[in-house]
Amino acid sequence: PAQNGEKESRQKLWEDQQMKNAVRAASGAEEIYVEGSQGYDFVFDDEAMIEFTEDSNEDVLPEEHSEYDNKLLTELERENKRLLTIQETRKSLPVYHFRQELLTSIKENQILIVVGETGSGKTTQLPQYLVEDGYTQRGRYQIACTQPRRVAATSVAARVADEMNVVLGKQVGYSIRFEDKTTPDTTILKYMTDGMLLREFMTDPELSKYACIMIDEAHERTLATDVLLGLLKDILPHRKDLKLIISSATMNATKFSSFFYDAPIFNVPGRRFPVDIHYTLQPEANYLNAAVTTIFQIHTTQALPGDILVFLTGQEEIEAAQQSLEDIAHALGDKIKDMVIAPIYANLPQEQQSKIFQKTPQDCRKIVLATNIAETSLTIDGIKYVVDPGFVKENSYVPSTGMSQLLTVPCSRASVDQRAGRAGRVGPGKCFRIFTKWSYFHELEPLPKPEILRTNLSQVVLLLLSLGVTDLINFPLLDKPSIPALSKALENLYILGALNSKGVITRLGRMMCEFPCEPDFGKVIHTAATHESCKGALEEVVTIVAMLHETASIFVHARAERDQNKTAVVGKVSSDHMLYLRTFNSWRDMDYSKSWCFDHKVQYKTMVRVRNIRDQLWRCCDKLGLAALNEKAMKSLNVDENLEPRIIKSFIAGFPTNVARLSPTGYRTLGKSQGGVNVSIHPTSTVFQAARQDMKKPSKLILYQRLVLTSKEFMRDCMPVPREDWLQEMVPHYFNGDNTQD
Ligand code: CDP
Ligand code: MG
Numbered sequence: 001p002a003q004n005g006e007k008e009s010r011q012k013l014w015e016d017q018q019m020k021n022a023v024r025a026a027s028g029a030e031e032i033y034v035e036g037s038q039g040y041d042f043v044f045d046d047e048a049m050i051e052f053t054e055d056s057n058e059d060v061l062p063e064e065h066s067e068y069d070n071k072l073l074t075e076l077e078r079e080n081k082r083l084l085t086i087q088e089t090r091k092s093l094p095v096y097h098f099r100q101e102l103l104t105s106i107k108e109n110q111i112l113i114v115v116g117e118t119g120s121g122k123t124t125q126l127p128q129y130l131v132e133d134g135y136t137q138r139g140r141y142q143i144a145c146t147q148p149r150r151v152a153a154t155s156v157a158a159r160v161a162d163e164m165n166v167v168l169g170k171q172v173g174y175s176i177r178f179e180d181k182t183t184p185d186t187t188i189l190k191y192m193t194d195g196m197l198l199r200e201f202m203t204d205p206e207l208s209k210y211a212c213i214m215i216d217e218a219h220e221r222t223l224a225t226d227v228l229l230g231l232l233k234d235i236l237p238h239r240k241d242l243k244l245i246i247s248s249a250t251m252n253a254t255k256f257s258s259f260f261y262d263a264p265i266f267n268v269p270g271r272r273f274p275v276d277i278h279y280t281l282q283p284e285a286n287y288l289n290a291a292v293t294t295i296f297q298i299h300t301t302q303a304l305p306g307d308i309l310v311f312l313t314g315q316e317e318i319e320a321a322q323q324s325l326e327d328i329a330h331a332l333g334d335k336i337k338d339m340v341i342a343p344i345y346a347n348l349p350q351e352q353q354s355k356i357f358q359k360t361p362q363d364c365r366k367i368v369l370a371t372n373i374a375e376t377s378l379t380i381d382g383i384k385y386v387v388d389p390g391f392v393k394e395n396s397y398v399p400s401t402g403m404s405q406l407l408t409v410p411c412s413r414a415s416v417d418q419r420a421g422r423a424g425r426v427g428p429g430k431c432f433r434i435f436t437k438w439s440y441f442h443e444l445e446p447l448p449k450p451e452i453l454r455t456n457l458s459q460v461v462l463l464l465l466s467l468g469v470t471d472l473i474n475f476p477l478l479d480k481p482s483i484p485a486l487s488k489a490l491e492n493l494y495i496l497g498a499l500n501s502k503g504v505i506t507r508l509g510r511m512m513c514e515f516p517c518e519p520d521f522g523k524v525i526h527t528a529a530t531h532e533s534c535k536g537a538l539e540e541v542v543t544i545v546a547m548l549h550e551t552a553s554i555f556v557h558a559r560a561e562r563d564q565n566k567t568a569v570v571g572k573v574s575s576d577h578m579l580y581l582r583t584f585n586s587w588r589d590m591d592y593s594k595s596w597c598f599d600h601k602v603q604y605k606t607m608v609r610v611r612n613i614r615d616q617l618w619r620c621c622d623k624l625g626l627a628a629l630n631e632k633a634m635k636s637l638n639v640d641e642n643l644e645p646r647i648i649k650s651f652i653a654g655f656p657t658n659v660a661r662l663s664p665t666g667y668r669t670l671g672k673s674q675g676g677v678n679v680s681i682h683p684t685s686t687v688f689q690a691a692r693q694d695m696k697k698p699s700k701l702i703l704y705q706r707l708v709l710t711s712k713e714f715m716r717d718c719m720p721v722p723r724e725d726w727l728q729e730m731v732p733h734y735f736n737g738d739n740t741q742d
Contacts, residue, residue, distance in 0.1 A: 086162065086163055087163075090121075090125065090163060093120060093121030093124075093125060094116065094117070094120040094121060094268055094269065094270050094271060095116065095120050095121035095122060095125045095126065095268050096121065096125065098266075098268055099125075099129055101266075102114070102126070102129065102266060103129055103130075103133050105264065105266055106130070106133075106212075106243055106245065109263065109264055110236060110240065110242070110243060110244065111236070111243075111244045111245075111246070111260045111263040112243075112244075112245050112246070112263065112264060112266055113245075113246045113247070113248065113253055113256050113257055113260075113263055113264065113265045113266065114126065114245060114246070114247040114248075114265075114266045114268065115247070115248055115249070115250055115253045115265055115266070115267050115268065116247070116249075116250075116267070116268030116269075116270055117249070117250065117268070117269075117270025117271075117272055117421070118249055118270075118375075118376045118379055118418070118421065118422070119270070119379035119425050120268050120270045122216065122247045122268070123145065123147075123152075123156050123216050123217075123247070123377075124156060124159055124160050124163065126145075126214060126245065126247065127143050127145045127160070127189050127191075127212075127214060128160065128163065128164065128189070130143050130211075130212050130214075130243075131143060131164075131188060131189055135211040135212050135243070136188040136189075136211060137211070139185075139186070139188055141188075141209060141210060141211035142187065142188055142189070142190055142209050142210050142211065143188060143189050143190070143210065143211060143212045143213075143214070144190050144191075144192060144197060144210050144212070144213045144214065145189070145190070145191050145192070145213075145214040145216050146191075146192055146193065146194040146196075146197050146213070146214070146215050146216055146225070146228065147191060147192070147193055147194065147216055147217060147377060148193070148194055148217050148220045148222040148224070148225060148377070149193070149217075149346060149373055149377055150176040150177070150193055150346060151344065151345075151346055151348065151353060151373055151377075151378070152217070152373065152377035152378060153174045153175075153176050153191045153192055153193050154174050154176065154181075154191075154353070155353055155354075155357075155378065156174075156191050157172055157173060157174035157181070157191040160172050160189065160191070164189075168181065169181040169182065169183060169187075170183055170186050170187065171186055171187060171188055171189065172187070172188075172189045172190075172191075173187045173189075173190055173191075174190065174191045174192060175190060175191075175192040175193075175196045176192065176193045176196060177193065177195060177196065177516055178516065178549075178609070178612060178613045178616055179612070193224070194215070194222055194224035194225045194228055195224040197213070197224075197228060198224050198227060198228055198231075198463065199463075199516075201231055201463075201467055202463070202466065202467065202513060202514075205235070205467060206235055206238065206239055207235065207239070207242065208239075210242065211241070211242065211243065212242070212243040212244075212245065213232065213242065213243070213244055213245070214244075214245040214246075214247060215228060215229065215232075215244070215245070215246045215247070216247050217247070217248070217249070217376060217377055218246045218247060218248040218252075218256060219248040219249050219251050219252045219253075219376070220376070220377075221252070221448070221450035221451060221452070221478070221479075222451050223451040223452050223455055223457075223460060224460075226450060226451070226452045226477055226478055226479070227452075227460055227463075227464070227477070229246070229256075229259065229476075229477075229478065230475055230476045230477050231467070232244055233259070233260065233476045234476070244260075246260075246263075249376045249418060251414045251418075251447065252447070253265050255478060256478075259476070259478055272421060272424050272425070273424040273425070273426075273427050273428045273429060274424060274428050274429075275386075275420050275421065275423045275424040275428070275429045275430065275431050276428075276429070276430045276431070277420060277430075277431050277433060278430065278431065278432045278433065279433050279435065279436050279437040279440065280433070280434055280435060280436055281436070282436065283435065283436055283439065284389075284434050284435070287389035287390075287391065287434045287435075288312070288317060288320060288321060288324075288389070289324075290389070290434045291310055291312070291321065291387050291389055291434060292321060292324045292325060292328070294387050294432050294434065295308055295310065295325065295367060295387060296328065296336075298385050298387070298430075298432070299336060299337065299339060299365055299367075300336060302384075302385065302430075304337060304363060304364070304365060305360065305362075305365070305382065305384075306365065306382075306384030306385060307360055307365060307366040307367070307368065307380075307382045307383050307384060307385070308365065308366070308367045308368070308383070308384075308385040308386075308387060309368045309370060309374060309380065309383045309385070309386050309387070309422055309423070310367065310368065310369050310370065310386075310387040310388075311370060311371070311372060311374070311375070311386070311387070311388045311389065311390075311391075311419050312369055312370070312371060312389070312391075313371065313391050313392060313393040313408050314345065314371060314393050315345045315346075315347055315348075315371075315552060315553075318343045318345055318369045318370075318371070319343070321369050322341050322343055322369060325339070325341055325367065326341065337363060337364065337365060338361070338363065338364040338365070339364060339365045339366070339367055340355075340360065340361070340364060340365075340366045340367070341366075341367050341369065342355040342356040342358075342366060342367065342368045342369070343368075343369045343370075344356045344368060344369070344370045344371070344373060344374060344378070345370070345371045345373065346371065346373065347552055347553055349605050349606075351605075356368050356370075356378070356380055357380065357381075359382075360382060366382065368380055368383070371393075372392050372411070372415065372419075374422065375415060375418050375419055375422070376418055379425070380422075381425070381426065382426060383422055383423055383425065383426070383429070384423055384426065384427065384429045384430070385423055385429060385430050385431070385432070386419055386420055386422050386423040386429070386430070386431040386432070387431075387432050387434070388416055388419045388420065388431060388432065388433050388434065389433075389434040389435070390410055390411055390416055390433060390434065390435045390439075390444070391408050391409065391410060391411060392408070392409060392410075392411045392415065392448075393406050393407070393408050393409075394406070394407055394408075394409050394449075394454065395407075395451065395454060395455050396409075396454050397454055397455050397456045397485075399482070399484045399485045399487075399488040400484065400488075401669075401677060402456075402488060402492070402657055403669075403677065403707060404455070404456050404706070404707070405707055405708070405709050406708065406709075407709060410435075410439075410443060410444055410445075411444065411448070412444055412445045412446060412447050412448045412449075413440065413444045413445070413446050413447075414446065414447050414448065415448055416433065416440070416444065419431070420433075450478070450479050452477065452479055452481050453479055453481060453482075453485075456488075456489065456492075457481055457485055457486060457488075457489035458489045458492045458493055458518075458519055458520075459518055459519055460489075461486065461489040461490065461493065462493055462498055462505070462509060462512065462513055462519050463513060465499070465504075465505045465509070466505055466509065466510055466513045472486055473486070490503060492657070493509065493519070495656060495657070495731065495733070495734045496508075496512070496519060496520065496523045496654070497509070497523070498512050498519060498523075508523075508526060511526055511624055512526065514620060514623075514624060515617065515620055516616060516617070516620065517545065517549070517617070520654040520655055521545050521548075521654060522654075523653055523654040524541060524545060524650050524651055524653060524654030524655070525538070525541060525542060525545060525617065525621065525626070525650075526626065527649070527650045527653040527654065527730075528540075528541035528542075528630075528646070528647070528650040529621065529626035529627075529629045529630045529633075530626070530629060531649070531650070531653065531730070533645075533646065533649055533729065534646045534647075534649050534650045534653075535629070535630070535633035535637075535646070536630060536633040536634050536636075536637045536641075536643070536646060537643045537646035537647050537650060538621065538626060538627065538629075538630035539630070540581055540643055540647055541647055541650050541651075542614055542617050542618055542621065543580070543581055543584050543585070543614055544577050544580050544581050544647065545617060546584075546610050546611075546613040546614035546617055547580035547581070547583070547584055547610055548577075548580065548705060548717060549610070549613055550606050550609055550610050550613070551580070551716075551717060553603055553606045554580070554583070554602060554603060554606050554607070554610075555601060555602060555603070556601040556602065556603055572690070573686055573690075574644070574686075574687075574690070574719075574720060575648075575686065575687060575718060575719035575720060576685055576686050576687065576716075576717045576718055576719065577647065577651065577717070577719045578644065578647075578719075579686050581647075583600075583602060584607070584610065584614075586600075587602065587607055592607070592608075592611065645722075645726075648703070648719060648721060648722070648726065649726055649729070649730050651703055651719060652703060652721065652726055652727060652730040652731065653730045653731060655703055655705070656727070656730070656731040656734045656735065657670075657734075658703055658704050658705065658706075659701055659702070659703050659704075659721065659727065660676070660679050660701070660702050660704065660715060661676075661700060661701055662698055662699070662700050662701070662702075665678065666678055666679075666680060667679045667680060667681070667702060667715070677713060678712075678713060679704075679707060679712075679713045679714065679715050680712055680713065680714055680715065681702065681714070681715055681718055682708065682714040682715060682716045682718070684716075685715070685716065685717070685718045686718075687699070687702065687718040687719070687720060688718075699720030699721070699722070700721075700724070701720065701721040701724065701727070702715060702718050702719070702720055702721065703718070703719045703720075703721050704716060704717060704718050704719075705717035705718075
């Protein structure tokens, strides 16, 4: 027994140590400790605390609440509010008080700009008001409301279907890329991504089935929204009966007004409580760790209820933060109050999205880990604290090198102010900024940079050309892209064969537009069906293209483990593309089984999405006659013929500018005018692992799907190109001798 006792106390010591380690590891702190005699106190060491300045920031967030508002928020009132029916909730939204005024303004003006605080009911209510006011003429016309983000389109559509007490997908539906949840005859209200409405111009250039179009979240200034506004400006004079509503959070509104001949601006005054802003005293090197520590500081020191909203930059960061939070919370067990962690980001499967809207249980705190999707597009009730490291992931494109990257950059002042405002919706709130006050005033840009100024324009230019807009320079846009950016887009399209040397769109270019994917993928698919030395590989290529749309979430779990089991799924493969192909085909051969996915650590839901994408791409191939061509070619192919060279060649045709060559100093991209850039194969790539495990000589040429800048410039989704002359064979007008030299 004595031995047992010793064992127990050792066990206890060990557990305590584990707990300390967990907290320390996850918070990045030197000395966070947990101690206690009877019951535990949760103590943060001073060193580990993130220090914030106190700064009641009235000039940033004006105090607009009254005694009445405060009273409204007593516990009792809140409980009553919860019991209000859905219709009464609708009436409680700020826009409701302006319902009639808004409808009158819309009647009197073809274009109206509506500005209001996030959460005031613009997105969910305005389209319903239009329906109620008879704009759809008993189902003859539709009402469209665009959203920059897929998650917003789907979740808002679900909410509105609920409010209107109809089945989602019937009267109220949504349309996002690869997923159309509408019924042509019955849908009157359609939430859609701005990109989808843009595509509708191809089949219906006057948008004749719509009575009203609401361009929502216009302040986000996505590329698709900007181009939509330009196209709408063009058609509005011919379509006098079409109503256009542009809605925006409280930034940028006058710019929209002057773009549309001084259209009236309707301000919906919102209710907002004061938010105390806290800054860190010092810059924090690791904002993720600092955010996790801050969350626990809030959780252990601030009274309940009061949920926390944390702004992170993407899925990976959110997953890492969730892991740390769970580890620490688990280690602390019942020494701290319960918390629910609810992540939200663009690729989060829809069935998991609802968690952020679920009411937080009593005596528990909800911690929402969000990308900037929660900045304005989604409103989450009950948030009292905002933790904001002040970063955002942004696309950045350099026309001179043709390189496109997702970069983590500091947000604008307008963005961080919006984020802070999320804490003041239900009552006075607090915002913890993980950057200094100095940085706020001196380092942050005042406004975010519109996407049109920092992205590859090829796809949009191709779309405009296919719509007959040839004078690109004078096309109406809120911000004009630079001439080099436009020229680069034209050059890219010429290399792909979408334009001829006079800059006129070709038949191939029109086909590339038809595909619901980027023009380069369209070219890959087209090549696989039509090119003499690729023909017969269409099915495989379409599968790979579909898989490449979902690479972020195909394989389950921790990185090290994931790399191990990737090859376990399919045996040795020479490229990531072949890995994707074999994974899909193995799953297909097992009758798309769920248990196969489970056994092989592949995400079943992602695979279902891939299958759906693949079906849509295939239908498009069918429509364009490519499937028939492929069938014919298959007949003449040898049964055992190795398809891999055909697949590689098809991808070369679509991505000739995404090739890197091995030089004495490592891989360098084949830049045309600028020389190359040093790049490395990403460690998660099968190409990287194959080279390491088999000591194989690295391939001289690598084709990659994208570049990611982290510690250095990495190529992701790589495919070795075994023969140099394939480049010249597939894209002769680009690889003309001197171009491929270092
Ligand atoms: O567009 P805006 O930011 O002005 O507001 P909204 O998105 O129409 O949201 C109005 C209200 O609907 C919010 O206060 C949310 O509480 C609620 N809502 C919800 O409960 N679930 C959703 N999926 C969307 C909105
Ligand atoms: Mg909205």
